[in-house]
Amino acid sequence: MSNAYIDQFPAEAKVVKALFYSSFVALALGGVFGIIQTLHRTDIYRFIDSANYYSVLTAHGVFMVITFTIFFLVGVFTWAVTTSLDREVEDIRFTWAWVALMSIGTVMAAVPILAGLTDSIDMSAAVLFTFYAPLQGHPLFYLGLVLFVVGTWVAGADWFRSWWAWKKENPDARIPLPTFMVLTTMIMWYIATMGVATSILVFLLPWSLGWIETVNPLLTRTLFWFFGHPVVYFWLMPAYMMWYVMLPKFSGGKLFSDPLARVGFVLFLLLSTPVGIHHQYLDPGISEGFKFIAMTNTMFLLLPSLLTAFTVVASMEHGARQRGGTGYFGWLKALPWRDPVFAGMALAGLLFAAAGFSGMVNAGMNINYLVHNSLWVVGHFHLTVGTAVALTFMAVSYWFIPQVTGKELWNRSVALVQVVLWFIGMTFMTNSMHRAGLIGMPRRTAEPQYEGFEFETAVGSVGELDAQIALGGVLLTLSLVLFFANIIGTAFGSRSDTLPDNGYAEALSGSDDAPRVLDNLKLWTAIAIVLVIFAYSLPLLSIVDRGGLFGPDIPPLPVSLESVTxxxxxxxxxxxxxxxxxxxxxxxxxxxxxx
Amino acid sequence: MNIHSYEKLWLIAALLLIVGFIATITYGSVGLGIAMIDDSEDTVNPGSLDEDFGEPRVEHVGENEYEAYVIAQTFTYRPDPIEVPADSEVTFYVTSRDVIHSFSVVGTNVNTMVIPGEVSSMTVEFDDPGEYGIVCNEYCGDFHHTMEGQLHVVPEDEFDMTELSVEADDEVELGDEATFNVSVENGMLDDLETTASFEIGDETVEEEITVAGESTEETTFTVDSSDLGEGDHDWTITVDDYEESGTLTVVDELEEENDGGNNDE
Amino acid sequence: MRISKAGLLVALAFLAPILVELRTVLAWADIHLSVLETVFVGAIIAAGLLLWAFLPEDGDETTSDRDVSNSEL
Missing domain, CATH: 1.20.5 (Single alpha-helices involved in coiled-coils or other helix-helix interfaces)
Structure with missing residues (x-):
């Protein structure tokens, strides 16, 4: 009899399995739309109408960064809380309720997005992941997003319930690290989603239903980015959690420092939200001072990421030396590269370093003129969410799926090839995207080929850049096919008794070493809220003062393809x-x- | 909490890096004067841009200083092309009539979001002549990918803001005088000294004109139709590089119904 | 082998970013490589890597014992 997650928590394993499978469906759909886009915008192969490109793009964005990532991470969080507190969820029906809420929300948002692809249904939500007004999507899209977010709120409540119940029984114990990470991430998420909830519930949804005439485009945009930056940390922090608590385990060692992991997550809680204006460096109507504040906060947000880089590498080195590795760099050879879980996460971390550098460029307020809304940005976030997060999630699935299904992974070699292929594909794709961005090629464009001018490349040609993007896209698609082959193969396998035990890495420097104050979540929440108020109240007041709460008199621009309006x-x-x-x-x- | 000494070093290095970044950005703002798009412009009502913002145009506002008022709307920019001289300082004021666009001059760091209700302003120096593409890099609807414009930075000595327009008779009765009202508009601040030349048949008339800065000067050429004789006569009026031309028809007798003037087209 | 098969695979994969960035870096030094030339340089480096990997370690025949990365977790 093994001691896998499914053996310890059979009911929760079902929930986590359902969440993972839902996220993989989104990943598959997102992948299909991804390759269509790649081939379309590079003009390698176009079979859809360019006007439909934006529905495809919306679908790719929403399915990948909302559905895939968030469904996966709530699964990971459920695993983390139950495993580290060693207790079942308080009420499994409550857990299934938020799973249902999130699923219904996703379907509701997906319907108008996909309907945008056919002319037979006059419904569309081709407003992209950012849904900037006055572009107007179908009300169902906004409503679906709201339900989805409410679902995640209830999920957070579920984990807090578990923690509160556990705390009553263990009044003096430190919060176990994985649970600590879940709770800080969720507090950050509660604060962050206030922005998008206000934007949708007060403005966009009533407006799409025709209850209010106009909205203030700058206000809803600012509220979006209030949420839009922290959401990237919502994706990233589960990946960080995997690097902190799982990667050392797979490297064969221990986490380097538990206290610094806590410091890192506290910093993310404090600094993730009051930085959103760095997405609006080039927006009129927001003063330079507010942009400067967002910029300094953003720069300090580098600190927890740099700390993570240190801890992760140090933990890996510790693991490698435990396995007999020697030398300054020789220990790298001793790492378990044969293990797709380890190899995938390590490669994801490596590309995340590159993403960090392009992120530093983006964060530079006045350097942003050069890259804002160019393909550079797309390159950047395909390294962050598209690799650091997605590749970590896929790699760790090779450990999680056996844990929640009780079945042996179908094929480890295919899994290894899959993660390596993702790494190579992303390398090609993002390298050329960054370079194309530097020559001014815009993002979010069906046909970046213009009549009046041509882009001038420093190295190679635009054709080569396009070919490189397409090559990357094809390799990524191939990688996805291998991933799904493995997941399906595993799902149809038979129950195994020889699975590794459920668990996570211990720390070299344990939680006893961490100052008590780090666990004071009320304190950190209060400081986080103060920082948000400091960074956002004046800009928001100024925007409302300038443009009015409901903005100037601009008619909405519904995106429905054949729409009469x-x-x-x-x-x-x-x-x-x-x-x-x-x-x-x-x-x-x-x-x-x-x- | 014990922190490993390597980790302390790393922490200090990380903080130095962060402070260094903030310092370079601050230097860029203060030292190099790279100002951010900000809230310095008053808001406008996208529904009444004509009053709040005026016609899309380029204005000469000082020595080597120009202002370009640009309107972005699905899926064009106006004016198009935007023409400015090299070695000048141009302040762009850009706003949107409908949804969020961007105004991005490809290959330069001229790049701003264009939000309805708000006016983005930025001052840019153009040292050398060149032709640039302008693209919208914010998704603005089904035909977003077709939204482009042109920015022409023309050599200083070839740049002017002269506009020539001519009001001319189409048809005169033999023996009557045909009149050609020429108006030369000078958008620059400096006076424009130039020659208007009028050619019809074998005849050429030249007239020196001086158009004061930011004003319009009018002049009239007349020609006696009996000198031309019955039939069609091509004419050309030239001021610097600008040319207007047309055809004058001299007829024996005018038809009565044309008396009302030709303002139906 | 001096390195595990999986280690070799990862090392080869790591060549991809090095090569694409190398092309850009060389362009700063005014050395412009075409795509084919880059592929050619890549093939040489990859061949070198393979050669190194498959050469037997000096006077040590118990390679598999030291090949810790192949061991299961």
Whole structure:
């Protein structure tokens, strides 16, 4: 009899398994849309209409960064809390309730996105992941997002319940590290989602339903980024958690320092939210001072990531030396590269270092002029969420899926090839994306080929850049195929009794070493809220003061492809311009006659 | 809490890196004067840009200083192309009539979001002549990928803001005088000294004109139709590089119904 | 072998970012490599790596014992 997660927590294992499978469905869909886009925008192979590209792009974005990542991470968090507290969830029905809420939300948001691809249904949500007003999606899209987010809130409540119940029984014990990480991440998430919840519930949803006439585009945009930056840490922190508590275990050693891991997560809680304005460096209507504050906060947010880099590498080295590795760099050879879980996470970490560098460039307020909204940014986040997060999740799935299904992984060699292929694919794709961004090629464009000018490359040609992006995309798709082959193969396997035990890495420097104050979540929450108020209250007040709560009188621009309203709007425009010029002409002609 | 000495070193190095980054950015702002797009401009109402913002245009506001007022809307920029002289300082004011766009001059660091209701302003120096593409890098609707414009930085000596327009008779009765009202608009601040030349048939008339800065000067050429004789006569009026031309028809007798003037087209 | 098969696979994969960045770095020194030339340079480096990996370790025949990375967790 093994002692895997499914043996310890059979009911929870079912929940986690359902969450993982849901996330993989999203990953598959996102992957399909990803390759369509890659081939389309590089003009290698186009079989959809360019106007539909934006529905494909919305689907790719939402399925990948909302559905795939978040479904996966709530699964990981459920595992982390139950395992590290060594207790079942308080009420499994409550747990299934938030799973259902999140699923219903996803389906509701997905319907208008996918309907945007067919002309037969006049419904669309091709507003991209950022849904900037006055572009207007179908109400169902906004409603789905709300339900999804509420689902994650309830999930957080579930984990807090577990912790509170545990604390009553263990009043003096330190919070186990994985649970500590879950709780700090969720507090950060509660604060962050206030922005998007306000944006949708107060403005966008009533507006899409026609209850209010207008919205203030700068306000809803700012509220989006209030959430939009911390959401990247919501994706990233589970990956960090895996690097802290799992990677040392797979390297054969221990976590270097438990206290510094806690410090890292506290810093993320404090600094993830008051930085969102760094996505708006180039927005008019926000003063330079507010941008500067966001910039300094962002720079200090580098600190926990740099600390993580140290701890992860130190833990890996410790593991390698335990396995007999020697020498300054010789220990690298002693790492378990044969293990896809380890190899995938290590490669993800490596590319994350590169992502850190391009992120530092993005964070530079005035350097941002050069790269803002260019393909550079897309390269950056395919290294962060697309590799550091996605590859870590896929790699760790090779450990998790056997744990929650009780079945042996179908094929370890295929798994290893899969993670390596992802690494190579991302290398090609993101390298060329960064370079294309530097020459000014925009992101989010169906056809970055223009009539009036050509991009000038420093090295190679635009054609080579495009080919490199497409090559990367193809390798990534291939990697996904291998991933799904392995997951499906495992799912159809038979129950194994020889699975490794459930568990996570111990620390060299344990939690007894960590100052008590680190576990004072109330204190950190209070400081986090103060920082958010400090960074956001004045900008928000100023935006409302300038543009009004509901903004100037601008008609919405619904994205429905064949929408009558859009046509009406376009016609109105043409008519206005025509009338204007006719008026001008009449005026000159008239003055000519009078003179 | 015991922290390993290597980790302490790393921590200090990380903090130095962060402080170093902030210092370089601050130097970029204060030392090099790279200002951020900010809230210095008043808001406008996208529905009444004509009053709040005026026509899309380029204005000469000082020695080597220009202002470009640009309107972005699905899926064009106006004016297009934007023309400015080399070796000048241009302040762009950009706003949107509908959704969020961007105004990004490819291959330069001129890049801003364009948000309806807000005006983005940025001052840029153009040292050398060149032609740049302008792209919208914020998704703005189905045909976002077609949204582009042009920025022409023309050599200083080839740059002017002269506009020539001519009001001319189409048809005159033999024996009557045909008149050509020429107006030369000078958008620059300096006076424009130039020659307007008028050619019709074999005849050429030249007139020196001086157009004061930011004003319009008018002049009239007349020609006696009996000198031309019955038939069609091509004419050309030239001021610097600008040219207007047309055809004058001299007829024996004018038809009555044309009396109302030709303002129907 | 001096390195495990899996280690070799990862080392070869790591060549990819080095090569694509190398091309850019060389361009600063005004050395412009075409795609084919880059592939060629890559093939040489990869061959070198393979050669090194498959050469027997000096006077040591118990390679598999030291090949710790192949061991299971």
């Amino acid at each position: 859009f046509l009406a709007f376009a016609v109105e425009h043409v008519a206005t311009v025509a009338l204007e010029s006719a008026g001008n002409f009449a005026q000159t002609a008239l003055s000519g006659v009078i003179n």
